[in-house]
Amino acid sequence: MAKLPKPEELSKIDYTPPKTSWMDTPVVFKEGMFCHGSKPKSLDIVGFPNPRDWRPADADWKLPENWKEILLEGIAERLEKYRSFRLFMDICVRCGACADKCHFFIGTGDPKNMPVLRAELIRSVYRKEFTLAGKIFGKMAGARELTLDVLKEWWYYFFQCTECRRCSVFCPYGIDQAEITIIGRELLNLLGLNIEWIAGPVSNCYMKGNHLGLEPHTIVGNLEYMLDDIETVTGKRIKPTFNRKGAEILFVTPSGDLFADPGTYTCMGYLMLFEELGLDYTWSTYASEGGNFGFFTSNEMGKRLNSKIYAEAKRLGVKWILGGECGHMWRVLSQYMDTWNGPADFLEVPKSPITGTVFENAKSMKMVHVAEFTADLIKNNKLKLDPKRNDHLNVTWHDSCNVARGMGMLEEPRYVLKNVVNNFVEMPEDTIREKTFCCGSGTGLNASEDMDLRMKGGFPRANAVKFVHEHYGVNMLANVCAIDRATLKPLMDYWVPGVNVCGLHELVANALVMTGEKERTTDLRGEPLPGIEQKEEKA
Amino acid sequence: MIHGNMNLNHYLIEKKSAILKKWFDAVVETYPHETSTFLRKQKAQFTNPVGYTLSEGIEHLFDALLQGMIPDTVSRFLDSIIRIRAIQEFSPSEAVSFIFQLKKVVRQELGKEILGQQGIAEELAVFESAVDDLALFSFDLFMKCREKIYELKANEAKNMTFRLLQQARLIVDNQD
Missing domain, CATH: 1.10.1060 (Fumarate Reductase Iron-sulfur Protein; Chain B, domain 2)
Structure with missing residues (x-):
């Protein structure tokens, strides 16, 4: 039998950690x-x-x-x-x-x-x-x-x-x-x-073109699911193209948007926006990953994975590249791609075919972030928006580290957000913009087995969300990063139950009035739009 | 100063700030030295959320003890502290140990003279029993937090598996 401590020994338990250097x-x-x-x-x-x-x-x-x-x-x-x-x-x-x-x-x-x-x-x-x-x-x-x-x-x-x-x-x-x-x-x-949560996606991306290892038919299949849902919500059937040579624009987004909620709603947002614009663009089932876990491995690996985006742009003969909502993708593409795999002199300086705006900031790497693209559309009055459709949401904005602190993209997403929702609240000053707090799960640490670490690392972020949740009734945390969309949800479940997570373009698509659409009764998640339930009751 | 006919609550209210300071010190000393210095240094709500939550939380808990354990206050502020300590580098006993520290701090602050007064011992027994209730409640909260972590882990695995099965067309909606 194990030796039991005596009562006087028990009372001597010292919880103070030893003071060693x-x-x-x-x-x-x-x-x-x-x-x-x-x-x-x-x-x-x-x-x-x-x-x-x-x-x-x-x-x-x-x-x-x-x-x-x-x-x-x-x-x-x-x-x-x-x-x-x-x-x-x-x-x-x-x-x-x-x-x-x-x-x-x-x-x-x-x-x-x-x-x-x-x-x-x-x-x-x-x-x-x-x-x-x-x-x-x-x-x-x-x-x-x-x-x-x-x-x-x-x-x-x-x-x-x-x-x-x-x-x-x-x-x-x-x-x-x-x-x-x-x-x-x-x-x-x-x-x-390395850790497997990084090494696995890296090898998948190397062999199949994306972190999740989705093969071309699966990518198309996943998008088909979303197209079905879009049809249910809007009554419109969208037919995107894949690997189409001669398209004006190549669209690349993190594969998380293709696979897991709530990223899939953001992805539905892109599909609806591009359809409404009549954009001449194509998806690629080979350059099917905006993220780059190679960057969390070594510079060389980052370069190897990144090269496929330019290679695919060249193969398809597009004029420029449009990037989906991603955090580290944006820093990698803006600050590394050109020196790793450039110069991309076979591409043109991106010019919005809708507004004519030339994106001088993308002169060298030839790639535009979808938040910039959409902000420009709204600024030029090219979208018909009904922000009331988002009235059931009280939104706050999480600045994703790589986009905000890394690239200074602070105003564009806020500008878009303010045009598509009526209820927007900022979190406290020390926790946003350049001083934003990380989700705690970036750089490939978004596995399940390190959940304790993720909850600890995300606490300062969650603490600020809790404040706006309690004081202003915030119920939606929006952002432009695929890792955020995947990891902030469990973070909220632990620290601030009652707050959901979404991408910017999910909110854009909710508000977007599409030509020839049926009267919408639900948002992209199938939730009744504000006022709809009362209307139905009256009827 | 010792007043005649004062009950325990009066003494505790009088010595509230000294008790809270010592209690706070006892809590932050469960962290490594460099960390406790930081936790003490500033209590800014957003840049030092752990220090702030501990400091704000223990004050409300102390008030709740004096006012007869207001359930909403106890539940809210104890939860906010335990939620943090349940995921930090503590064993379960270490995570909730700070509750018991209050008994020691209160006895130290009251001193022998007050403790020896008539009726105080009985009142203190009641107070300490309320502290014990707080400790028991904190065990429940601790377990809830840990269970939540396991649930989050399990949910991530389940969601991924569900999607994979859906992709492989091994599960389809009825209307399909």
């Missing part, structure tokens, strides 16, 4: 805080090193014998290749301005989620191996050996950062923590240490 506090892997390890098949398909079955919670990670050498060479190579990386390793003065700005730190209360400390995990090894002071003074200079425990700590915490860059807004030196995480993950991938 972070270097002396070993990492403990806690269930719910990390994702499954990458499967060998997923790594094999894209030719990544060390494909094998492994489990993050196991002691043996089945690493190659010379893992340390591989990693140190990897760091050296990246210090040489990316000036920013060397700069970020050297210039931090540990002022702490970033410390309390991270949603993961706020939510978990774990000091190693302070951005400064997360960076120190790698910086300490950099000092030890690449600086004279670190070599001589060791721990006194904030340096430490690269050990297996350190490696595990890297893995645990670089997959507890969503590269949202909120911390960098507050850094006086402009250190971009996202780049440190990006490189941290790149290094881990040299040893085959």
